[in-house]
Amino acid sequence: MCLLTGDAGRDASAIFRxxxxxxxVFVGPYVVGQPDLALVVADDAGIAGYLLAAADTRAFxxxxxxxxxPPLREQYPRTADxxxxxxxxELLHRPPSVDDSVVAGFPAHLHIDLLERVRGQGLGRLxxxxxxxxxxxRGSPGVHLDVAIENANAIAFYQHLGFDxxxxxxxxxxxxxxxxx
Numbered sequence: 001m002c003l004l005t006g007d008a009g010r011d012a013s014a015i016f017r018x019x020x021x022x023x024x025v026f027v028g029p030y031v032v033g034q035p036d037l038a039l040v041v042a043d044d045a046g047i048a049g050y051l052l053a054a055a056d057t058r059a060f061x062x063x064x065x066x067x068x069x070p071p072l073r074e075q076y077p078r079t080a081d082x083x084x085x086x087x088x089x090e091l092l093h094r095p096p097s098v099d100d101s102v103v104a105g106f107p108a109h110l111h112i113d114l115l116e117r118v119r120g121q122g123l124g125r126l127x128x129x130x131x132x133x134x135x136x137x138r139g140s141p142g143v144h145l146d147v148a149i150e151n152a153n154a155i156a157f158y159q160h161l162g163f164d165x166x167x168x169x170x171x172x173x174x175x176x177x178x179x180x181x
Contacts, residue, residue: 001023001027001047001049001050001113001115002022002023002026002027002113003016003019003022003023004113004115005113005114005115006022006026008148008150008151008154009113009148009151009153009154015084016084016085016088017083017085018085021076021085021088021089022088024072024076024088024092025088025091025092025095026052026111027050027052027111028068029060029064029068030052030053030054030111031052032067032068033054033060033063033064033067033068034052034053034054034055034060037052037053037054037055037131037134038050038051038052038053039051039052039127039130039131041114041118041123041127043117043118045117048114048115048117048118049112049113049114049115049118049123049124049127050112050113050127051110051111051112051127051128051130051131052110052111052112053108053109053110053111053131053135053143054108054109054110055107055108055135055138055140056107056108057098057103057107057108057109057144058103058107061095061097064095065095069092069093069095072092073092073093076089076092077089078090078093096146098144098146098174099167102144102166102167102174102176103144105141105142105166105176105178106141106142106143106144106166106176106177106178107140107141107142108135108140108142108143108144109143109144109145109146110128110131110143110144110145111145112124112127112128112145124157125161128161131143132177132179135179136179136180140179141178141179142176142177142178142179143176143177143179144166144174144175144176144177145158145163145174145175145176146172146173146174146175147172147173147175148171148172149168149169149170149171149172149173150171155173155175158175159175161177162177163175163176163177164176164177
């Protein structure tokens with residue numbers, strides 16, 4: 001699933017030699033470390049999407065640093081071959097982090113991926129609304145996400161849901177949504 005949406009929402013199967021790497025970084029830690037915030041979309045053809053989240057980004061990062069990353073770092077030593085696989089392996093050794101000023105206002109974060117066959121049916125909105133309800137119930141003041149700058153459809157979708165640009169990077173936007181009481 002992660003691989004099938006791993007190229008800014010498009011299939012990344014031809015990009016990576018090891019099809020498991022993206023899942024090790026962007027799916028596994030959430031399913032294991034914060035399973036209560038994992039939502040899945042399925043249709044007659046099987047799993048078609050998911051939303052994964054962490055209610056407290058810093059607590060999640062501490063857990064991952066203690067529990068999730070060490071065995072993967074042993075399994076996948078750093079390599080400098082310049083391949084897309086090497087870039088993802090580097091994320092195992094140096095996971096992405098968000099500035100404290102962002103986490104202060106938007107302590108939760110999410111990842112969502114939907115296969116093309118289920119996009120445009122309102123399922124992404126439904127997943128995010130369910131997550132937002134849960135985060136509000138937990139008292140979270142906000143949630144952030146990272147989106148590839150080239151993924152204009154996703155950016156427009158998040159903006160439609162009320163997310164605003166919080167930070168712009170070379171290849172990605174950090175977007176946030178404040179949650180009201």
